[in-house]
Amino acid sequence: MLKDKVVVITGASSGIGALAARFLSEQGAIPVLMARSEERLHSISTQISGPHKLIVMDVTQTQQVEQAMDQVIEQYGRIDVLLNNAGYGKFESILDMPVDEFSEMMNVNYMGTVRCTKVVLPYMLERGEGHIVNVASMAAKIGTAQSTSYTATKHAVYGFSNSLRQELRGSGITVSTVNPGPIDTPFFELADPSGKYVSNISWFIMKPELVARKMVRLIERKQEEINLPRLAAIGMRFYQLFPRLADKLTYKMMNKK
Template sequence: MLENKVVVITGASSGIGLLTAQMLSSEGAVPILVARSHQKLAEASNRITGKHEIKGMDVTRDDQVKQTFEEIIQDYGRIDILLNNAGYGKFENAVDMPTEEYERMMEVNYMGTVRCTKAVLPHMLERQSGHIVNIASMAGKIGTAKSSAYTATKHAVLGFSNALRQELRETGITLSTVNPGPIDTPFFDIADPSGGYVSNVKWLMMKPEHVASKIVQLMKTGREELNLPLKAAAAMRLYQLFPRLSDKLTYRMMNKK
């Protein structure tokens, strides 16, 4: 089902992006790995045996995004799937987090998603075919202490995705969102350098291979939303029904940062 599909993956030099690229390659797809670091991309390329390509690109740069997507479409004739995976987080109290960090995080996590989506949309609309997969987060649905900057970016990704999904009805384009909880990846090297949060939520932390396999499965089925892990999905639904009550009841349990 994914054989020969051209799949562009941002933030693909490590973690979920790289693992998804490896799995897609084994399925016969053609992953295009995109990230800022050429060195890390070269190292990632050595871990993929099937047909693939690497592209250095900064999702915060309009010119680089435009040029990269134009090159891919010119070289392959199409982009079947876009996986917007690039992003990072930092956990800190709002009063201590510099405004510049809020801006930077929004530029990467949210505007990076917007830029890449807008770069591929005209092409997909012309073909009346395509699949856009946006990696959001459980944080986009449930806010917790010390994550105001990161949570805001993922709320924005979800809002953008949900509205755009309505625009794309009956166009042949599918838009999916993935909302994972904590995953055992290098994400926490920046988000939680002390390791305290990771230690507190180890019981909930998912293996990256599990998440990557679920993303590949979503690409096959066209499912529009995926919440992970399943035991957290129920909590998200409850929170959306009773947000203020949930805040009061779960404050201490959720304050793990």
């Protein structure tokens, strides 16, 4: 089902993006790995046995995004799947985090998704088919202390995805969101340099291989949304039904940063 599908993956130089590229290749897809670090991309490339492509690209630079996507279209004639995975986080209180950091995180996590989508979408609409997968987060649905900036970016990605899905109904293009809880990846090297948060949630943190395989399955089945892990998915539903009650009941349990 994924054989010869051209899958563009942003933030593909580490974590679930890199693993997804490997697993997609194993399924016969042609992953196109995009990230800022050429060195890391080449390192990941050695782990992918099938056909693939590497492109150095920064999602905050519109011209780079346009050139990168045009390069893929020129070589393959299409982009079947766009996996918007690029992003980062920092866990600090609102008083400690500078306003510029709020802006930069939104520029990468949310506007990066917008830029890539806007460039790829016309090609997909012309063909009348395609799949846009946006990696949001459990934070898109449940806010936690010392995560105001990161949570806001993922709320934005999730809201953008839901609206885009409605806008593209009947176009032949599927819009999906992936909403994972904490994953054991290099994400926490920047988000939680002290290791305190990771230590506090060690019982809950997911293996990146699990999340990457779930993402590949979502692409294969064209699911519109997945929430991970299952326990968190139940919590998200409860929070959406009773947000203020959930805040009061879960504050101490969720305040682990």
